[in-house]
Amino acid sequence: MPLLSRRMKDKMVKYVCLLLSAIAIVPLFWIISTVVINGISILSWEFLTSLPAPYGEVGGGIGNAIYGTLIINALASLWGIPVGVMTGIYLAEYDKDSRLGNVVRSIVESLAGVPSIVFGVFAYSLIVLTMRHYTAIAGAFALGLMMIPLVAKASEESMKVVSNDLREAAIALGIPKWLRTIKVVLSIAKGGVLTGSLLAFARISGETAPLLFTALFSFYWPYSIDQPMATLQVLIYNYAVSGFGNWVLKAWGASLILVMIVVSINIAVRYLTKKKYSGCE
Amino acid sequence: MIMPYKLEIDGLSAWFDQKQVLKKISMKIPDKSVIALIGPSGCGKSTLIRCLNRMHELIPGARVEGRVLLDNVDIYDQKVDAMEVRRKIGMVFQKPNPFPNMSIVDNVVAGLKLSGKKNKKDLMSIAEYRLKSVGLWDEVKDELKKSGASISGGQQQRLCIARALAMEPDIILMDEPTSALDPASTAKLEELVQKLKSEITVMIITHNVGQAARVSDYTAFIYLGELIEFGETKQIFESPKNPLTERYITGRFG
Amino acid sequence: MLAEPEYLTEINLKLKEMQEAIRNIGSAVQSALLNRQKGTSASICAMSQTIHRIDEEITDKCVEALIRHQPFAGDLRNITVALKISYDLARVGRYLYNVTQIIDDVGGEDCEVGEISSMLEEARDMIDQSMNGYFKKDYALAENMTYRDDKIDERYRQVLSKYKEMKNVKGECIMLNALVARIVERMADHACYISNESLYLITGKRQTIRAPKCNER
Secondary structure, eight states: OHHHHHHHHHHHHHHHHHHHHHHHHHHHHHHHHHHHHHHGGGOOHHHHHSOBOOTTOOOBOOHHHHHHHHHHHHHHHHHHHHHHHHHHHHHHHSSSSSHHHHHHHHHHHHHHHSOHHHHHHHHIIIIIHHHTSOOHHHHHHHHHHHHHHHHHHHHHHHHHTSOHHHHHHHHHTTOOHHHIIIIIIIHHHHHHHHHHHHHHHHHHHTOOHHHHTTTOOOSSOOOOTTSOOOOHHHHHHHHHTSOOHHHHHHHHHHHHHHHHHHHHHHHHHHHHHHHHHHSOO | OOOOEEEEEEEEEEEETTEEEEEEEEEEEESSOEEEEEOSTTSSHHHHHHHHTTOGGGSTTEEEEEEEEETTEETTSTTSOHHHHHHHEEEEOSSOOOOTTSBHHHHHTHHHHTTTOOOHHHHHHHHHHHHHHTTOHHHHTTOTTSBTTSSOHHHHHHHHHHHHHTTOOSEEEEESTTTTSOHHHHHHHHHHHHHHTTTSEEEEEOSOHHHHHHHOSEEEEEETTEEEEEEEHHHHHHSOSSHHHHHHHTTOOO | OOOOOHHHHHHHHHHHHHHHHHHHHHHHHHHHHHTTOTTTHHHHHHHHHHHHHHHHHHHHHHHHHHHHHOOOHHHHHHHHHHHHHHHHHHHHHHHHHHHHHHHHHHOOTTSOOHHHHHHHHHHHHHHHHHHHHHHHTOHHHHHHHHHHHHHHHHHHHHHHHHHHHOOSOOHHHHHHHHHHHHHHHHHHHHHHHHHHHHHHHHHSOSSOSSOOSOOOO
8 A cells, every 4th residue: 555655656756847847948948949930031141241231121130240249258258257267266276264265255156146237337337437438348348247256156166176185196296386276276177167167158148238338239340349339139139129020030030149159058068068077087 | 334314303293273193203214214104093194294295284273393304404494495395205195196187197297397397308208217117107108198097096006106206205205005905006016115215215104014014114103193112113013112012013902 | 911812822722732741741751760661662652742743733823823813023922932832842742752762772770860860850840830931921930940950951960970980880870861861951951942932922032131051052
């Protein structure tokens, strides 16, 4: 008697878990399929490489937005990733138990929870107001700031996991701390750091709010980072609510591109981490 | 016969915060010999050797008093650079710890490379020489580019010894180097230790009293942070002077 | 006192067996000498063989202990001492047998044997006491053995000089006395060696406190 109900309980739990997982996965597939269905029709070489046409006209494309997204993301990474990694190194290797270290860690963790629009406002008041015009630099600044806690956390965690035995081995060889940290610990942790950086990159690829009043938007090719710049996110935002059918369609297409970028980064991360576990030893 | 003392430990005491773990240890260690440190677990042996290569002080709350003279220079003197001490007094750990992100060759010369030595040819010949002297060369010469962590435990430990030797230390400290190895690797390592003593002094911590008897020229028995007895291995194992030593060696402890 | 490992207990039991056997041979030989009894050598021989058998068993047990237990310090010294003492006792057994052989070969029913009898008794007691000293780890007893040995040496020399000078004595009497005295002197030396080993076991030093005269090995 009790055996039967135990088996039944097992099955019940199994089915409940499956059901809940399905509920979780369904929206993802729904979104992706919606984007694909709606956006695939507008994809073309012209779409991907030309400037937007004026309101009301069909044709043109989102070339500058793609370009702009890549530029701004690159700029953001240029300062967000190094600062994040340095912070991670600091938290993992220096002052890990001290009060200052704990304070820094708390700040970093809080930063991760700040709403993205606040970063936008901050960048706006710091840079846009000072420079007196909208600029991509401000956008990159805001996005970079958002990357820092993610990269720092990932770096710290992957460095923490490095076995202390290896640090001791380096110490016993008379290697100074900074060299140990870079050539031994960081070197071993580089997988985790890279993963964290890629994920942070994917994250900011989707952030729109901070760009709304920093990089703003543009209908032209990016020619200076000190000027407003088009990005996929802002383009989608503008076109989706425009009411112009062709622009809405273009918004779907841009969404598709954006989703493809983010998904491919995530797949790349999967591949990299899998390789670590199955390959070497 | 005047024995040249390579290392002289003079009144060495050590603390972890308030707890004293080493109590005024004094020993005179001759050059080019093997010294075994024996004694029950947790009685200070590891702490002692970490005081010799100045690793003990890296632990928060750790403190050291007394002198340790290497070739008549106190390694704890203000003017002495701790990292320089560690280059002269190398250490091999209980669990083999080769760098997994470096090849076998790079592991051997890791200390040198990170100290600034760049010449690839020199580094390669040093690596070959050291791998040969620990008896690893023939076993790994076809896979030198493989990760240092891809070889067996016994081989890894010998690699760590080669890595330590590449720094040309005066003394090499070994913290229970065979406790994680199988009997065949243990025997190889013991043989290696015997070979090494013609070049440098080796201090080896061991839980295995038989190993101490097999491998060492001098034996020190440490109990509860104190040096109970220190002498020639033959004398210690034939007729120890201290009854505590007798009890430990004959397995009547506890 | 440290608890004795089992293998040592077994070895010591065998040594006790040997001590007992020596006592038995000793008293048989003692009466054979007093009565100048011929023909005893056959039965004594069997007893002597027993002693050699036990010696082999002790050697075997010691080797096994070395292999299995790899003893150190006091335990190790005990093994080497046991090996040596076992050999000494076997020699003593042999010497006792030699006495009966001499009686058989030389005869001497009419000879005076008072002194050599008494010396034999003393030597037998010395052997017995040296063994007791070993079992009890009695330092004083072991150290004292050299004095007794000195006395036996003296009495041996006196026997020799007496029979050297003596006139009108049968050849067989001279031979009997001289040969037995010589054997007894060797037995006493072995008692001394056994005590020497006991001292090494107790102190761990190969030097004895008083430089012994028993260094003829």
